[in-house]
Amino acid sequence: MKKLVASFLYILVLLALFTVGTYAWFFDQATNTDNIIQIGNLKLSADVSTGLEGFGSGEDAYYDLKAADLVDIKSATSSIFDFEGRVQPGDTMTRYVRIENVGTILMGYRFEIEVEEDYMGEYIEFTITPYSSLTGLPLGSAVTLKGDALALSGNLYRNELGLDQTEFDLIRIDLKISETITNDYNLTTVSESAFNFDLVITAWQADYPESEPQ
Amino acid sequence: MKIKALNINSILILFIVVSGFVFATIAWFDQKAEEVDQRIDVGSLKVSFEASDKISGTYRDISQESDPLFNITNAQPGDGPFTTYIKVANLGKTPMNYRINFIIKEKQLSSALSFEIEKVYFNGSNNGYNKTTLTGSELEIHQLTGENLGENDYEIYRLTLALNINSELNIDLSMDQPLAYMFDLALFGWQVGAPIPVSDIPYKRKDANI
Numbered sequence: 001m002k003k004l005v006a007s008f009l010y011i012l013v014l015l016a017l018f019t020v021g022t023y024a025w026f027f028d029q030a031t032n033t034d035n036i037i038q039i040g041n042l043k044l045s046a047d048v049s050t051g052l053e054g055f056g057s058g059e060d061a062y063y064d065l066k067a068a069d070l071v072d073i074k075s076a077t078s079s080i081f082d083f084e085g086r087v088q089p090g091d092t093m094t095r096y097v098r099i100e101n102v103g104t105i106l107m108g109y110r111f112e113i114e115v116e117e118d119y120m121g122e123y124i125e126f127t128i129t130p131y132s133s134l135t136g137l138p139l140g141s142a143v144t145l146k147g148d149a150l151a152l153s154g155n156l157y158r159n160e161l162g163l164d165q166t167e168f169d170l171i172r173i174d175l176k177i178s179e180t181i182t183n184d185y186n187l188t189t190v191s192e193s194a195f196n197f198d199l200v201i202t203a204w205q206a207d208y209p210e211s212e213p214q
Numbered sequence: 215m216k217i218k219a220l221n222i223n224s225i226l227i228l229f230i231v232v233s234g235f236v237f238a239t240i241a242w243f244d245q246k247a248e249e250v251d252q253r254i255d256v257g258s259l260k261v262s263f264e265a266s267d268k269i270s271g272t273y274r275d276i277s278q279e280s281d282p283l284f285n286i287t288n289a290q291p292g293d294g295p296f297t298t299y300i301k302v303a304n305l306g307k308t309p310m311n312y313r314i315n316f317i318i319k320e321k322q323l324s325s326a327l328s329f330e331i332e333k334v335y336f337n338g339s340n341n342g343y344n345k346t347t348l349t350g351s352e353l354e355i356h357q358l359t360g361e362n363l364g365e366n367d368y369e370i371y372r373l374t375l376a377l378n379i380n381s382e383l384n385i386d387l388s389m390d391q392p393l394a395y396m397f398d399l400a401l402f403g404w405q406v407g408a409p410i411p412v413s414d415i416p417y418k419r420k421d422a423n424i
Binding site: 025026027028029030031032033034035036037038039040041042043103104105205207208210211 | 257258259260261262263265276277281282283284285286287288289290291292306308319320323326327375377379383384385386392393394395396397398399400401402403404405408409
């Protein structure tokens, strides 16, 4: 029995030798490692508040939306411009909107007003003013657009150059009922008609202007 | 008595093994003895693995870990296609067969990628390799092959990567974990006449990065 085991072991040794012989051919290899394709994403964050406030200090100081009144527009269930009743000439309402790129791809965006009911639109004024997050002051000049014009074009504001990852824009929107409104609207029986609009923010890949949705 | 028999057995088998080596050695010595002027130079087999953006451009060594063929981050719809040329050469003196395997390490974007591969310069015959288009999933079971490359012979492939990214892939992810597709290219060359390797990555070597 021991002889049998011993013979078997020798055969194994011989087989191992032959196997090593098989691998004695010339060969060489090279490997190019870690080729990678990673996808980015396009995500915007839109918040609104009634004002701006300063954060940080020194070189890290910046301005952002007033935290106490901050509302996420995406998840908000109520409108951001709500006069809570009927308006009169001279009424104004101011909102600050922050548009932030929370994705990874350079993001262009636009504000649009979709007017669902255009009543006294010629006396509704939207004034758009970009603000600096560094100084908390206006950047450039304000643009005023009337409700009836917006009912046709819809374009309120656009940033075609785009925001990079984590960058944000601060935009002040003033909505005013013009004092020039005539007594034609000062009716004995108040009208049930209204100026009714949606605020729509659309983002696209700024690197590819053709990707802007129409 | 048993021990003695075992020893005799051991000696006999050892003798056979040793004889094998001796005869082999003698065979080489005999050849030299018969033809005094004959010179036997040992051959060599050395693969070269390079890439370039243009077929006639300057090729760089891509067998280094720090120089992947594709390094595409933050990809978005509209990016690409990305084209690169890879060159396989035999720098040794021994005729060589080769194969290139794609080793997929991350598959999340498999369905969003397509690879068009064409052997655009070849040594004699293209070995039946026609232009092929593969998805990221199909790449794993594909291999590029070449036969009988002599000293300094080379073959060139064009790899074109197209991204088919749709809005379904625009998902919320932290920067640490973007959807990705990751792979290695493993080139293996072996001497013509040697047994054809049967596994995808044959002759695994201890120091091989595969």
